[in-house]
Amino acid sequence: MTNNRKEIQPKQIFNVLVNTPFSDQEKEILTFLYQPIVGAGAFSLFLTLLSEVRYSGMSESLFHRELIMLLDMGSRQLEEARAKLEGIGLLDTFVKEDGELGSIYVYRLNHPExxxxxFKDEILALTLLNQVGEKKFNQLFERFQPNYMELDEYQNISADYQEVYGFREEQLITEGPHLNEIKQAFDDPEPKRKISAVDSTLFDWAFFVSQVERFGLKLPKKVDELKEEIYLYNRLYGTDELEMLEFVKFSFDYHTNEINRKALRQIVDRSYRENRQQKTSQVRRNEEAVLTEEEQRSYRFNSLKMEGFSEADIRSIIDSETIPPLKYLAAVQKQTGGFGTGQEEKIIENLVKRSGLPNSVINILISYVLIIQKQPTLTGSYVYTIANDWAKKEIFSPEKAITYLKTKQADNQKKRQGREYSSNKRQQVVRKEKLPDWVDNPVPEEKLSTEAQEKLDREMEEFLRRRGER
Incomplete structure (x- = not known):
């Protein structure tokens, strides 16, 4: 969200805009593919806004009070529903300030993909999968899957355009200016925003581009797709601007004068597998004071100490912030006596690209599944369920993830004690809150003995000392 967002006030005016009418098929797509993602409240908001649009493509000026009454929502609920539509690309919100009327909003409803x-967009497809589960996702895919007929044994005898209608080049020249005006009329001055997972805080794209041009290399026309890919490499492997420049130089095709993205991927992957040296990534810092790296680490350690974290927890937190996820996964697998698989790497790549969770939180998730839960490998459905739950709970820091896991463990212990009490006294204990299924599944948590707990602590200490071959 942008920083200039303000909470909606009932007396503020808004208009609804739709550039072109929605087709029946688009409404079906909205119902079956988008509604599970945004939820019933946001979907109701979309339909209500759409119902206000007249044939001209614009609604009358309305007060937010009317929208609040129609939807039976508070201002904050309305704001949350609006944000869900914006985040998935179905709504763009514009605002201007009027001296007499105050803030005036325009809600532009966008057509669904x-x-x-x-289904070709990994962000949309994965988001839907996380919301509805694999079984329902497959059912929705089957509902919309096209049926292509094999025509290899047939010959295409269709007539060409020129055969039927003809084409006069001189008319194109004379009517060219008029046709160009018509074409420009369909160019939206404020095009629909593209959904993106790019995080510009960790990679200086402008500096990278300047270095690419300095070596006489040219970026492809579809630079946004390359940009998404390079940001993903940065988050997965911790690859900085100068390292990425070297990869690009080796993957540049001087015959086509473009960067070969397939070659780039192979070079980055090969370099990662051959070089296990770990590189420190960003950590939470005190930017208000000029401190050395050592002082920054001391500041981070002391801050966590004051918040009540043990030294073992602090080492886990700092460790999670200094290692990219794939290297972290390799270190954990080596420490536990296993080895990484291509499927696990794909799972981590999807988490980095789509979950919105920071690398440090993804690393804590890896530790939880492989060390605490003692799972032999990362399983997609299980890991995605946990990640989705953490994202909804806004667990965006490693210390918050550790605190949540400890709270969950305490809740499990109380639940077990409640079952024991119910069994002994034959009384029914009613739970106040239903915990997520993955709390006890697939491996039920059991209370550790003192010896087992000490052994686990020693294993964690050994892992932290040897992490990533550092």
Missing amino acids: AVESF
């Missing part, structure tokens, strides 16, 4: 584009 076509079915083919939706």
